Amino acid sequence: MATDSTSASISVEGLTKLYGPFQALNGIDFSVQPGEIVGFLGPNGAGKSTTMKILTCFMSATQGEASVAGYDVREDSEKVRARIGYLPENVPLYDEMLVYDYLEFIARVRGIEKSKRRDAIKRAALMAGLEAVISRSISELSKGYRQRVGLAQAIIHEPEVVILDEPTTGLDPNQIVEIRDLIKTIGEEKTVLFSTHIMQEVAAVCDRVIIINKGTIVADDTVDTLAARIASEKPGLLVTVPSGAMTTTQLARELARVSGVKVVHQEHGAAGEHTARVELSKNPEVVKKAIFGLAASGGLPLKRIGPFEPSLEEIFRTLTGGSTEEDIASSPGASEEE
Amino acid sequence: MEQIWNVFRREVGAYFNSPVAYVVVVLFLVITGALFWLSYFQEVNLLSMRSFFAQAPLFLTFFAPAMTMGLIASEKRSGTLELMMTMPISDFQIVAGKFLAAVFLLAVVFGMTLMYPLTLSQLAGTFGTTLDWGATAAGYIGLMLLGSTYAAIGIMASSFTRDQVVAILLAFSIGFFLYLIDRLVGQPTGAAAKVVEYVSTASHFENIARGVLDIRDVVYYLSVIGFCLVAAQASISSRRW
Numbered sequence: 176m177a178t179d180s181t182s183a184s185i186s187v188e189g190l191t192k193l194y195g196p197f198q199a200l201n202g203i204d205f206s207v208q209p210g211e212i213v214g215f216l217g218p219n220g221a222g223k224s225t226t227m228k229i230l231t232c233f234m235s236a237t238q239g240e241a242s243v244a245g246y247d248v249r250e251d252s253e254k255v256r257a258r259i260g261y262l263p264e265n266v267p268l269y270d271e272m273l274v275y276d277y278l279e280f281i282a283r284v285r286g287i288e289k290s291k292r293r294d295a296i297k298r299a300a301l302m303a304g305l306e307a308v309i310s311r312s313i314s315e316l317s318k319g320y321r322q323r324v325g326l327a328q329a330i331i332h333e334p335e336v337v338i339l340d341e342p343t344t345g346l347d348p349n350q351i352v353e354i355r356d357l358i359k360t361i362g363e364e365k366t367v368l369f370s371t372h373i374m375q376e377v378a379a380v381c382d383r384v385i386i387i388n389k390g391t392i393v394a395d396d397t398v399d400t401l402a403a404r405i406a407s408e409k410p411g412l413l414v415t416v417p418s419g420a421m422t423t424t425q426l427a428r429e430l431a432r433v434s435g436v437k438v439v440h441q442e443h444g445a446a447g448e449h450t451a452r453v454e455l456s457k458n459p460e461v462v463k464k465a466i467f468g469l470a471a472s473g474g475l476p477l478k479r480i481g482p483f484e485p486s487l488e489e490i491f492r493t494l495t496g497g498s499t500e501e502d503i504a505s506s507p508g509a510s511e512e513e
Numbered sequence: 514m515e516q517i518w519n520v521f522r523r524e525v526g527a528y529f530n531s532p533v534a535y536v537v538v539v540l541f542l543v544i545t546g547a548l549f550w551l552s553y554f555q556e557v558n559l560l561s562m563r564s565f566f567a568q569a570p571l572f573l574t575f576f577a578p579a580m581t582m583g584l585i586a587s588e589k590r591s592g593t594l595e596l597m598m599t600m601p602i603s604d605f606q607i608v609a610g611k612f613l614a615a616v617f618l619l620a621v622v623f624g625m626t627l628m629y630p631l632t633l634s635q636l637a638g639t640f641g642t643t644l645d646w647g648a649t650a651a652g653y654i655g656l657m658l659l660g661s662t663y664a665a666i667g668i669m670a671s672s673f674t675r676d677q678v679v680a681i682l683l684a685f686s687i688g689f690f691l692y693l694i695d696r697l698v699g700q701p702t703g704a705a706a707k708v709v710e711y712v713s714t715a716s717h718f719e720n721i722a723r724g725v726l727d728i729r730d731v732v733y734y735l736s737v738i739g740f741c742l743v744a745a746q747a748s749i750s751s752r753r754w
Binding site: 235253261264265267269276281284285286328 | 515516519520522523526527530531591592593595596597598599600601602603752753
């Protein structure tokens with residue numbers, strides 16, 4: 176992928192990070208153009224936080240180049256830091272402060288002039304929906320509000336680039352939707368890179384997704400393109416029968432007898448139905464005809480048949496080699512990032 | 514400079530919004546006050562601050578680390594230090610602001626002990642004598658220098674760990690060692706005696722408390738403070754290397 180490091184908001188080349196013998200990042204390359212919202216997706220321990228810590232100048236890379244807002248993170252660290260807003264994982268805040276006092280402190284440290292400080296605080300608080308809690312102590316806030324304070328802090332100085340590390344982790348579904356909307360709003364004006372391990376989040380918010388696994392980028396594209404790619408790599412049919420008519424084992428046995436069917440997987444169907452996903456060794460149309468033939472001969476009480484469209488989870492699992500969060504979390508060395 | 518002020522303001526606010534400042538101030542005043550008046554009533558005719566200046570340094574070895582133990586360690590643990598380090602503020606400004614906040618809290622504590630010399634000076638009037646204000650002022654300058662040194666040691670210890678208990682133990686051990694070294698090392702002679710005397714925080718303090726404000730004693734304290742603050746800065750900066 177060609178990276179135009181002069182105009183890109185974020186540009187990363189050959190970034191490598193070692194924690195002792197553990198390789199957290201394995202020479203990754205990517206770039207983010209101004210105004211893009213990019214989702215940084217991967218299982219826990221894949222290297223998302225490490226990348227973000229390097230981009231925000233908290234940590235240095237072992238090897239490779241990274242620049243943000245046109246400045247190198249190593250050479251011009253102060254200039255980079257003045258142009259980014261960052262929300263680290265787990266939203267660290269000063270619990271003993273009031274929300275307003277906290278935002279004022281951040282505004283001061285961010286170098287916002289005295290005359291503009293009040294307006295900046297007001298704008299960030301309104302945008303993050305903090306009006307109701309502005310004079311409360313941070314220690315009293317719910318998790319959702321803490322997250323909002325963290326986001327307000329990240330945008331108070333109108334940075335060019337906003338970097339958010341797992342901004343929706345630990346929130347309830349309503350709060351997740353609210354925070355996603357907020358990220359979309361922020362993304363209207365700024366470049367946003369945010370990490371998550373939830374695929375839906377990326378589909379709901381992002382222009383583009385970068386999927387990282389075990390320190391390596393495995394995909395960098397739009398969600399639709401990725402879905403099409405997986406569908407073509409793994410052609411298949413979904414076959415559904417009423418659950419009263421036959422068991423899943425019977426369904427699998429019947430389908431396995433059809434010529435051109437390679438493997439039969441059970442899928443989670445709706446209630447009252449059994450659904451099987453069929454991997455094919457022949458043209459889908461031919462196999463479909465054969466299955467229709469089976470249905471017509473009474474061998475299969477067919478309810479529905481259609482092409483297999485990979486779900487977001489399917490895309491994620493395929494690209495990250497089927498490693499679930501639990502697998503990664505229990506593998507040695509993965510916890511070193513935390 | 515402005516950034517140091519921003520950090521200072523926040524830390525002072527945090528001190529007085531949490532029980533730490535109040536507990537430290539009250540305990541220090543109770544302990545030194547009780548000892549001061551006990552020794553006053555034992556030697557009724559001694560109208561001087563000498564007993565206070567003899568006792569306070571020992572308690573400072575514990576109270577200064579108690580004030581500073583969380584300054585960096587707790588921010589490391591909660592992650593707020595990570596956020597600060599990604600803002601346009603230098604690591605030294607963070608450390609310096611925190612150090613000055615601890616010095617400010619020490620000044621508040623010592624300011625409250627000013628009621629001892631004021632009371633003594635009233636009593637001196639009734640006896641027809643006067644309190645030696647020069648020696649008293651020198652003693653307070655010495656206490657500020659000594660307290661600031663322990664605070665700097667405390668901040669350095671706090672920067673090495675994310676655990677406040679480890680921080681206070683480390684700072685207390687260093688401070689206590691430096692305070693007692695000239696008493697513990699028997700009767701050294703020659704060069705060893707010079708080294709022990711130079712390293713001891715107490716011997717420098719005693720010089721100043723006697724009313725001799727020697728530049729060498731001041732340089733000693735300032736160099737320990739400088740060393741500790743640079744070490745603290747290097748410790749938090751090491752992630753960026």
